[in-house]
Amino acid sequence: MTVACGLLSVLQPDESNYEMSDYEGARARWCPGCGDHSILTSVQKLLAAEQLTPEQTVFVSGIGCSSRFPHYLTTYGFHGIHGRALPVATGIKLTRPDLTVFVVMGDGDCTSIGAAHWVHALRYNINLTVLLLDNGIYALTKSQTSPTTPQGFPTNTQPHGSWLPALNPLSLALGVTNASFVAQTAEWAPTHLYATLRAAYHHRGMSFVRILQRCPIYSSAVYQAAIQDPARIALLVHDNGVVVPDLEKIYTTQVGHDPGDLDAARRIADATGHIHLGVLFRDPSRLRYDELRRVPPRTTNERLTLIEAELDRYAV
Amino acid sequence: MTSTDAATLVPSRPCATRLTEHTMEIVSDSGEGAQKCGQIFGAVSAKMGNGVWTVEIIPAEIQPPPRVPEGASGYRIRIGEGPITNWGDATNLALAFNEQVLLARHRLGALAPDAVLLVEDKWATDDDADIRAAWDQGLAELSHCRYRIIPVPMEAECLTLVDNPRKGKNMFALGMLACIYGRDMERIKEQIAYAFRKKSKAVFEQNAALLRLGYAWAEEHIDFRIEVTPAPITEALVVMNGNEALGLGAIAAGMELCAMYPITPATSMSHYLSEVFDRFGGIVHQAEDEIAAVGVAIGASYAGKVALTVTSGPGLALKTEFLGLAIMTEIPLVLIDVQRGGPSTGLPTKVEQSDLLAALFASPGDAPHVIVAPATIEECFHIMVTARRIAEAFRTVVMVLSDANLATGVTPFPRPKPDARWQAAPLDLAPVAEGQDAYQWDARTGLSRRIIPGQPGGAYTITGLSHDEGSKVAYSSGVHQRSSAMRSRKLAVLQSLLLPPTIYGDGDGDLLLVGWGSTKGAIEEAVDRARREGMRVSSVHLRFLSPLEPGLTAIFARFGKVCTVEINYSDDPGDPFINEENRRRGQLTWLLRATTLVNVDCWTRVPGEPLRPGSIVDAIRERLPRGGAA
Numbered sequence: 030m031t032v033a034c035g036l037l038s039v040l041q042p043d044e045s046n047y048e049m050s051d052y053e054g055a056r057a058r059w060c061p062g063c064g065d066h067s068i069l070t071s072v073q074k075l076l077a078a079e080q081l082t083p084e085q086t087v088f089v090s091g092i093g094c095s096s097r098f099p100h101y102l103t104t105y106g107f108h109g110i111h112g113r114a115l116p117v118a119t120g121i122k123l124t125r126p127d128l129t130v131f132v133v134m135g136d137g138d139c140t141s142i143g144a145a146h147w148v149h150a151l152r153y154n155i156n157l158t159v160l161l162l163d164n165g166i167y168a169l170t171k172s173q174t175s176p177t178t179p180q181g182f183p184t185n186t187q188p189h190g191s192w193l194p195a196l197n198p199l200s201l202a203l204g205v206t207n208a209s210f211v212a213q214t215a216e217w218a219p220t221h222l223y224a225t226l227r228a229a230y231h232h233r234g235m236s237f238v239r240i241l242q243r244c245p246i247y248s249s250a251v252y253q254a255a256i257q258d259p260a261r262i263a264l265l266v267h268d269n270g271v272v273v274p275d276l277e278k279i280y281t282t283q284v285g286h287d288p289g290d291l292d293a294a295r296r297i298a299d300a301t302g303h304i305h306l307g308v309l310f311r312d313p314s315r316l317r318y319d320e321l322r323r324v325p326p327r328t329t330n331e332r333l334t335l336i337e338a339e340l341d342r343y344a345v
Numbered sequence: 346m347t348s349t350d351a352a353t354l355v356p357s358r359p360c361a362t363r364l365t366e367h368t369m370e371i372v373s374d375s376g377e378g379a380q381k382c383g384q385i386f387g388a389v390s391a392k393m394g395n396g397v398w399t400v401e402i403i404p405a406e407i408q409p410p411p412r413v414p415e416g417a418s419g420y421r422i423r424i425g426e427g428p429i430t431n432w433g434d435a436t437n438l439a440l441a442f443n444e445q446v447l448l449a450r451h452r453l454g455a456l457a458p459d460a461v462l463l464v465e466d467k468w469a470t471d472d473d474a475d476i477r478a479a480w481d482q483g484l485a486e487l488s489h490c491r492y493r494i495i496p497v498p499m500e501a502e503c504l505t506l507v508d509n510p511r512k513g514k515n516m517f518a519l520g521m522l523a524c525i526y527g528r529d530m531e532r533i534k535e536q537i538a539y540a541f542r543k544k545s546k547a548v549f550e551q552n553a554a555l556l557r558l559g560y561a562w563a564e565e566h567i568d569f570r571i572e573v574t575p576a577p578i579t580e581a582l583v584v585m586n587g588n589e590a591l592g593l594g595a596i597a598a599g600m601e602l603c604a605m606y607p608i609t610p611a612t613s614m615s616h617y618l619s620e621v622f623d624r625f626g627g628i629v630h631q632a633e634d635e636i637a638a639v640g641v642a643i644g645a646s647y648a649g650k651v652a653l654t655v656t657s658g659p660g661l662a663l664k665t666e667f668l669g670l671a672i673m674t675e676i677p678l679v680l681i682d683v684q685r686g687g688p689s690t691g692l693p694t695k696v697e698q699s700d701l702l703a704a705l706f707a708s709p710g711d712a713p714h715v716i717v718a719p720a721t722i723e724e725c726f727h728i729m730v731t732a733r734r735i736a737e738a739f740r741t742v743v744m745v746l747s748d749a750n751l752a753t754g755v756t757p758f759p760r761p762k763p764d765a766r767w768q769a770a771p772l773d774l775a776p777v778a779e780g781q782d783a784y785q786w787d788a789r790t791g792l793s794r795r796i797i798p799g800q801p802g803g804a805y806t807i808t809g810l811s812h813d814e815g816s817k818v819a820y821s822s823g824v825h826q827r828s829s830a831m832r833s834r835k836l837a838v839l840q841s842l843l844l845p846p847t848i849y850g851d852g853d854g855d856l857l858l859v860g861w862g863s864t865k866g867a868i869e870e871a872v873d874r875a876r877r878e879g880m881r882v883s884s885v886h887l888r889f890l891s892p893l894e895p896g897l898t899a900i901f902a903r904f905g906k907v908c909t910v911e912i913n914y915s916d917d918p919g920d921p922f923i924n925e926e927n928r929r930r931g932q933l934t935w936l937l938r939a940t941t942l943v944n945v946d947c948w949t950r951v952p953g954e955p956l957r958p959g960s961i962v963d964a965i966r967e968r969l970p971r972g973g974a975a
Contacts, residue, residue, distance in 0.1 A: 085799055104804055107807055110809055113667065117644035120644020124602055127799065324623045327624075327625055329765050332596070332599070333768070343589070345582035345584050
């Protein structure tokens with residue numbers, strides 16, 4: 030089996046030339062103006078740019094608006110349960126390294142109900158591209174407070190405003206031992222979004238990308254100021270980060286930041302004031318659980334011989 | 346076979362009693378090695394050709410203080426001339442490292458009224474007056490019974506060889522037992538070498554010396570011998586516990602990934618797999634929690650691998666949402682639940698069969714899936730092959746309900762003959778034909794072809810939302826009705842392939858006992874005893890709980906009464922407030938009444954230990970007054 034599955038991709042070399050439209054699945058049913066549309070387009074652009082075979086690519090999601098993502102693609106998709114996309118993706122990638130696996134989660138999915146898996150997936154550092162589509166609210170269930178809802182922002186569950194300061198996903202991710210790639214981008218800056226997705230895809234290990242995303246219905250105010258006033262955004266620039274020359278005219282605040290510098294990454298993540306977009310941290314040398322756990326495949330006959338040897342140990 | 350014959354060494358041969366079966370236990374404070382001693386004794390007895398069943402005696406605390414009844418830790422071994430299928434009723438000979446742990450066993454009713462008790466006597470002369478007083482009181486309590494108490498200077502003897510008798514006293518004890526029971530010393534040494542294979546040669550030598558010392562001491566000072574004649578071994582046997590059998594069975598069944606989170610009493614299964622699985626190309630993944638463990642297994646199975654997750658009751662509770670997803674998306678999955686006492690943290694190390702209904706209704710919504718229960722340690726091995734096949738053929742979740750009794754019990758059984766077909770690839774990897782749906786349900790059976798990522802032409806998005814054949818989210822009520830029927834139908838199809846259960850005893854009679862899981866040996870022994878007393882009682886033992894084995898209603902109709910025997914809680918008739926309507930019955934009883942409409946009675950107990958055949962015989966007598974003459 031181990032042999033057979035791996036051969037699926039080897040035996041069927043893909044000579045097709047894929048256009049973006051080849052990755053377009055069902056018509057996306059997000060609200061007009063939802064930031065998820067932009068993210069879907071950037072992802073389709075990435076798939077085409079990388080010429081990823083749809084049948085050898087898997088998108089795993091949880092539950093929430095953003096988790097409808099796989100339905101709108103032509104790859105394999107796994108639309109699972111709330112908060113649990115990462116364990117499923119771990120099971121897939123751990124046993125099928127030949128597949129390209131993306132994970133799409135919302136903020137409730139990733140940072141609330143699935144927080145345990147998020148922390149441990151960062152530590153496992155399996156070769157997954159993990160996207161957090163963070164609109165700061167539960168939108169599918171119509172406006173409840175999420176861990177990333179800004180303090181004071183009213184919702185149906187906390188109508189007088191969120192009681193506590195928002196959880197900072199970047200600080201948390203950078204605090205996890207063995208995390209290897211942490212970036213932040215925004216769906217309203219599509220060139221930056223695309224460049225960041227590309228960098229994340231090419232990272233070997235778990236790349237964690239927080240994508241700031243508007244919900245026009247329930248949390249449009251959350252990112253409004255940043256969208257209207259580019260001065261609130263600071264671009265992280267470095268040769269080892271993402272470089273988007275076009276944007277430098279719009280986002281005039283630029284911070285030189287070497288993604289190899291974890292202490293600086295943590296300071297940037299914790300900083301109040303500007304919203305930083307770019308790669309905060311990247312260390313491709315960190316241990317990868319999927320590589321550590323790779324076992325040589327065995328043929329049926331080898332296994333049978335080994336089972337007999339094992340039974341010998343227990344023989345009367 | 347190099348049998349050491351005590352008769353050639355002792356001029357005046359002590360009184361030897363020949364028995365068809367006998368139960369012995371060794372009990373000590375936690376950490377004094379009684380369990381290792383017992384394990385070696387059990388393994389050697391099996392290798393000599395005796396029927397063997399062993400049970401761990403587990404203390405209530407991890408590090409109990411020394412010399413307290415709650416700290417009793419040890420091993421019970423029942424041996425027989427023929428096969429032994431359960432732990433029996435009571436211990437005939439106990440060897441104890443102090444009188445307090447012996448008192449614990451006495452107060453629990455674990456000791457036969459005429460048991461022989463060998464007990465370390467150093468406490469009688471201890472420097473601490475409190476200990477001397479406790480010894481005197483303890484022995485006084487024990488001497489009110491018909492026990493034969495034999496003080497043994499175990500530690501004093503060990504001190505002639507070693508500085509720290511706390512380490513190695515168990516080997517002295519093993520030597521004594523080897524002498525009393527005429528065990529093969531060469532085999533014992535081999536077994537010691539295996540048990541201490543990770544330790545130095547010096548450790549082995551010291552243990553072997555203590556073993557000989559104990560043997561010699563018993564030869565000189567013990568005036569009786571017990572003979573349970575081993576039968577010649579005519580077929581290849583293996584000896585292991587139920588968790589090892591599940592692990593080896595998983596390997597033989599071609600499993601490739603076991604995702605788990607530590608939980609008693611399931612964990613030792615993954616300990617075993619962790620030691621060997623990578624040699625077979627398999628992975629044991631210890632996940633961050635129970636939920637992630639089942640999620641990883643589902644992910645691997647979705648990707649085309651043969652995956653399982655192993656847990657116990659509290660873990661089953663945590664996994665339920667994911668189980669619903671696997672059933673809804675028709676992803677094959679094998680889940681092992683090694684049951685313990687519940688609810689909540691319950692009795693982590695003790696046997697119970699109280700997860701049946703939780704397993705049956707493990708998910709909200711209608712989530713039909715398969716439940717099987719091995720009845721013996723041998724079946725723990727083979728059931729893994731069955732579970733995998735059914736999970737894949739029916740694209741569903743198969744739960745395997747084992748329990749703490751099977752998990753830690755050790756018994757010999759015929760050596761399995763692994764088959765290459767058990768390892769076969771689970772699915773057709775050919776490209777998916779154009780227009781084929783993600784769930785091409787056969788309208789009669791609900792069965793459909795499984796497709797995995799990487800297969801050209803597939804590229805489906807599967808979802809836990811209600812969906813049609815094409816895995817398109819269902820927005821009409823008709824789709825949900827039909828897809829629910831397709832998932833449900835599979836159970837009926839599976840049942841149509843099963844045979845009715847075989848009846849132990851006559852095909853008709855006054856009373857039929859119905860059991861499931863680890864109680865088979867005790868129930869059948871009780872049936873044998875009751876039938877010898879003239880009672881018209883038979884039993885059936887179910888391996889399939891969902892779907893139930895066919896033909897039960899017809900079988901039940903041939904008996905005057907039907908009664909389940911289970912290790913789970915039920916109200917007793919006659920208890921305050923209890924009447925026929927509000928009586929909460931055993932879990933299998935509940936299921937059988939619902940499916941057969943037969944007025945099935947139950948006798949269930951939750952003693953935190955396996956059922957004793959003698960107690961089942963008492964329950965039979967209660968239901969068949971006047972010796973069963975109907």
